Amino acid sequence: MYRIVSKERLAHKQTLFEVEAPEIAAKAQPGQFLIVIPTEGGERVPLTICDYEADKGTVSFAFHEVGKTTKELGTFEKGDRLFNVTGPLGNPSQIGKYGRVLCVGGGIMIAPVLLQAKAMKAAGNHVTTVLGSRSEEFLFMREKAASLSDEVHLATDDGSVGEKGLEFLTDLLKKERFDRCVVMGPVVMMKMVSEITRPFNLPTIVSLTPIMIDGMGMCGVCRVTVGGNMLFGCVDGPEFDGHLTNFDELIKRQRTMLPEERLSSILWENKGRCKCGRN
Amino acid sequence: MEGTEEKTASNPMNVDVEMPRQRPKERVKNFKEVALGYTEEMAIQEARRCMQCKNPPCIKGCPVDVPIPSFIDCILQGKYAEGIAVIKTKNSLPAVCGRVCPQEGQCQMNCVRGKKGDPVNIGRLERFLADWEREHGAQIPERTPSTGKKIAVIGGGPAGLTAAADLVKMGHAVTLFEALHVAGGVLSYGIPEFRLPKDIVQKEIEYVQKLGVDLRLGNLIGRIHTIPELMEQGYHAIFISSGAGLPQWTGCPGENLGGIYSANEFLIRVNLMKAYNFPEQDTPIRIGKHVVVIGGGNVAMDCARISMRLGAKVCLNYRRSRTELPARREEIENAEEEGLMCNFLNAPAEFYGDEKGWVRSMRCTCMELTESDEKGRQGVKPIACSDFEVDADTIIVAIGQTPNPIIQRTTAGLKTDPRNGTIIVDEDGRTNLDGVFAGGDVATGAATVISAMGAGKRAAKAMHEYLMNEGPRGERPSTGN
Ligand SMILES: Cc1cc2nc3c(=O)[nH]c(=O)nc-3n(C[C@H](O)[C@H](O)[C@H](O)COP(=O)(O)OP(=O)(O)OC[C@H]3O[C@@H](n4cnc5c(N)ncnc54)[C@H](O)[C@@H]3O)c2cc1C
Ligand SMILES: Cc1cc2nc3c(=O)[nH]c(=O)nc-3n(C[C@H](O)[C@H](O)[C@H](O)COP(=O)(O)OP(=O)(O)OC[C@H]3O[C@@H](n4cnc5c(N)ncnc54)[C@H](O)[C@@H]3O)c2cc1C
Ligand code: SF4
């Protein structure tokens, strides 16, 4: 089990894996995540589920190579096996008939936000999807987004395609009324979108990515402050009300192990091969 | 002949055989086991001290009724394989129990030898046999004919492993679901390597697997399958032993600063993910120069001793005084030999961080002892205007754990204690739901390895009766009996 049945390069350093895991596939729902351990003795990394096919017995996840473990994951090929995949973890998203839903995905999280868009659409909503990234070459799954949504907007930091930045959302919200907004992306982006939607009182759901270890409520490293309460990202979330989330604390907490993460990444790159000895 | 000897303080039979240990100065630099175990000669010498009492009080102190004098007799006769077999009739995890059981408060507390001197060191003898067996290869008992019953055990800690082992020996098909990628529960993620080497835990788990238990790792019950779903999948009975893994917090401002770990996070990083080997292992741990551990139990002691091994100066801050420290005496002594400082009668009030969000100091309030409560435990109350600040760049909060709530939240109708989330069970581990049993820390709150194992054994017996006599949900078993 946990055999990689397909590998797709989405963009530079961004990859989509479809993995054999029938029990997880049978249970997975939008908004949930997996804990992946690439090789024995490796780190437990949380990754959001971006698709599942119960019949085929597979789940998919996409990742961005940022540090040691995700870089190592990037060296896996179709047919390779992952040491362990645990899931589905976290609470499923609330999918209902809200009316007009705005789905915003940033960077690698475009992949899982499209699962939300799909579910929201299936629940009878009018879905507007916004795909955001650094520049055009990092914008993937555009056709998929178009086929799943009623409207698609593109946004890039450098303006190479679509809107430049996310400021256009304010104009969009002024023009059109939305009933719910779902944001998945880098924490700074989720913070920014939450600030944009706040004056419009648009309920905004963010999918938080605190550092996690067990992902099942045991260690507390994933604690976040939401509405003044300490909650655990893995069992109380990962989705929370963006207007109540203390993003600044989350950003600081995400950076607590930065020196160690850098060291690990540099050492791994210098070794030039992964520890599992496959190449 | 031993039983007839004179029992005076000068009698050498009143003194137990010391167990060799790594020296404090050396051991505080490594994660190798502190206590090194008896040699054969030592074990026989210690075994000789047992008087083979006719009505042995030691057994009464053992939560799983290990036939203590008879395994000790086997050591005397050099029949080690038999000795371990005797233990294993009652205890599937002797290498673990021989290391971490609080024997001083159980079997050894009752030992007749203890009246005039040291009790027989039952724990060290148990460990000796278990280690002997590991070196010589364990015997796997023959499989019992199948009863045709399927059982799900949830949680691979001592309670779950014990129940699974017993149930499979009774002929049931047992699937053990463990949420983490390694079984063992606290034995694997909590208790540090230098008290309980992980390869020993692994061997014990392999033994349980060899008995025929189907171990499924990375299966968080409540998410991948709920209890009602397991019932629908055809499991005839379920044993919940998901432990008490939810950390408690002080609730003081600043607790979410970087560098403030729950005991669990710290232990999981270091023990389960082997962060002490970082960067050879991928999971890091960041530890500063001045560590404060808040708490006073075994968990706090383990966190403190790990921190010292990671090179920090460590101070234990405890609310009550030294006499009330709940940790095992032996571990407190070990920790102090290794250089632990203690700061009694104070409680945290606030944590302060630097501009990067990393903790730098902590404000504490002095406490005083008040009258004892019903349980005879001293109360504490803060002393007004007594606050002081201490520098600390790492803080470990080790003030207790409550059960993981995922199963309770996803099992409609399961009765739990609203105060702490423990599952309510009767003596034999029956919950209010038909066919659903529970035991170990999830039912008692954080307790001990052996009490969890005792609960696993009692539940296994009750489940067997339930399956063979009453049948699931009132049905009669088709296999007959
Ligand atoms: C619920 C959840 C869902 C996620 N979904 C995705 C996803 O779909 N795709 C994706 O690419 N990334 C996702 N992430 C982030 C991903 O887990 C981290 O990027 C990954 O763990 C980094 O590991 P690394 O060793 O490669 O990098 P590191 O060098 O260890 O870290 C790089 C940065 O990643 C973050 N990070 C590190 N360790 C963790 C950890 N254990 N948990 C969370 N964040 C961490 C930190 O901000 C860190 O600074 C998700 C995180 C969470 C909590
Ligand atoms: C640091 C520390 C030191 C200790 N030292 C000692 C000591 O020296 N002596 C002693 O006797 N006791 C000691 N204890 C206490 C002892 O370890 C526990 O009482 C004992 O492990 C409880 O056993 P258990 O089987 O009930 O639970 P646990 O050991 O907690 O095991 C529960 C298992 O269930 C799994 N699980 C949880 N939820 C789910 C789910 N939903 N689905 C699937 N699996 C799940 C967990 O991952 C875990 O593996 C110590 C505890 C700690 C934390
Ligand atoms: S009580 Fe002590 S002396 Fe008596 S049988 Fe038990 S271990 Fe031996």
Ligand code: FES
């Ligand atoms: S990741 Fe450990 S509690 Fe959430």
